[in-house]
Amino acid sequence: MDQAGAPGNAVGAFRRMLVWISGASAGLGAALAATIPFDAELVDISRRGGTPGTHHVAVDLANPDMWPLVEEDFNRRLATFDGDGVVFVHNAATLTPLGPAGAVSTAEYTRNVLLNSAAAQVLGHAFLRAVADSKLEQHLVMVSSGAGRRPHEGESSYCAGKAALDQWVRAVGLEQQRRNPGCRVISVAPGAIDTDMQAELRAARADMFPEVYRFRQLEAEGRLAKPEDVARTIWSLLDRDVANGAVLHVRDIT
Numbered sequence: 671m672d673q674a675g676a677p678g679n680a681v682g683a684f685r686r687m688l689v690w691i692s693g694a695s696a697g698l699g700a701a702l703a704a705t706i707p708f709d710a711e712l713v714d715i716s717r718r719g720g721t722p723g724t725h726h727v728a729v730d731l732a733n734p735d736m737w738p739l740v741e742e743d744f745n746r747r748l749a750t751f752d753g754d755g756v757v758f759v760h761n762a763a764t765l766t767p768l769g770p771a772g773a774v775s776t777a778e779y780t781r782n783v784l785l786n787s788a789a790a791q792v793l794g795h796a797f798l799r800a801v802a803d804s805k806l807e808q809h810l811v812m813v814s815s816g817a818g819r820r821p822h823e824g825e826s827s828y829c830a831g832k833a834a835l836d837q838w839v840r841a842v843g844l845e846q847q848r849r850n851p852g853c854r855v856i857s858v859a860p861g862a863i864d865t866d867m868q869a870e871l872r873a874a875r876a877d878m879f880p881e882v883y884r885f886r887q888l889e890a891e892g893r894l895a896k897p898e899d900v901a902r903t904i905w906s907l908l909d910r911d912v913a914n915g916a917v918l919h920v921r922d923i924t
C-alpha cells in the first residue's frame with residue numbers, strides 16, 4: 671500500500687476552496703464538513719441535506735438518472751468560482767443489504783452496486799471533466815474501506831465496490847500525472863468509525879453477517895474512532911506529499 675508522506679508546503683492553508691462532499695448529511699461526511707480547514711464554498715451531495723454551512727444538491731446517488739444533476743452542479747459552480755482550488759470528496763456509500771449474495775433482495779443489491787461501485791466512478795469522471803480546463807489546484811478523494819482490500823461475508827457488493835474504487839484511483843492517478851496541472855486523485859480507507867454505518871453492522875443478524883460479533887466487540891471496547899478525528903486526518907492529506915493514485919489507510923497516516 672502506498673504511504674502518505676509528511677505535510678508539504680506547496681500550498682498555503684489560507685486559501686479559498688470550492689468543495690463538494692457526497693454524503694455530508696451524516697457520519698464521516700458531516701464531520702468532514704464540520705472540520706473543513708479552508709475558507710470554503712461547501713456543497714453536500716446527499717438525500718437528506720441539512721448540514722450547517724453547506725449548499726445541498728438533493729440526489730439519490732443509487733439512481734443513475736440523478737447523476738447528471740451532480741455534473742451540472744460541478745460545472746455551474748466552477749464557472750463562477752474565483753478562488754484557489756477545487757475538491758471533491760466522494761464519501762457516500764451504503765452497506766445495505768447486509769447478507770450473502772443470492773440471499774438478499776435483488777432491488778437492494780442493485781442499489782448497492784450502483785452507489786458503491788458505479789456512482790463513484792461516474793461522479794469521479796464527471797468531476798475530472800468539469801476541472802479538465804481549469805488551472806486551479808484540484809483534489810479528488812475517494813473514501814474507501816478495508817473491505818475493499820479484505821473480503822467480508824455478507825458485504826460482497828460493498829467489498830467489490832470499494833475494491834473497484836481503489837483500482838479506479840490507481841488507474842486515474844496515472845492518467846492525471848500526464849496533465850499539468852493534474853488533479854490529485856487518492857483513495858483513503860477511514861478505519862472503523864462511530865457512525866450509523868457501524869450501528870447497522872452491529873444490528874445485523876449473524877446468519878446474514880457472520881462478523882457481527884467482532885463489530886459489537888469493537889464498540890464495547892471503545893475502539894471506534896471519532897468521525898471528527900478521522901475527518902481531520904483526511905483533510906491533512908491535501909497538503910501532504912502523496913503520490914497521484916495513492917491508495918491509503920488512515921492508520922498509516924501519522
Ligand SMILES: NC(=O)c1ccc[n+]([C@@H]2O[C@H](COP(=O)([O-])OP(=O)(O)OC[C@H]3O[C@@H](n4cnc5c(N)ncnc54)[C@H](OP(=O)(O)O)[C@@H]3O)[C@@H](O)[C@H]2O)c1
Nearest residue numbers: 693695696697698716717718731762763815862863865867
Ligand atoms: N463507519 C465506518 O466504520 C466505516 C468504515 C470503513 C469505511 N467507511 C466509509 O466511510 C464513508 C462514510 O461512512 P459513514 O460511516 O459516515 O456512513 P453513514 O453514517 O451511513 O453516512 C452515509 C452518508 O452517505 C449518504 N448516502 C447513503 N446513501 C446515499 C444515496 N443513495 N444517495 C446519496 N447519498 C447517500 C448518506 O446521506 P443521505 O442518507 O442523506 O442520502 C450519508 O450522508 C463511506 O464511504 C463508508 O463506506 C466507513
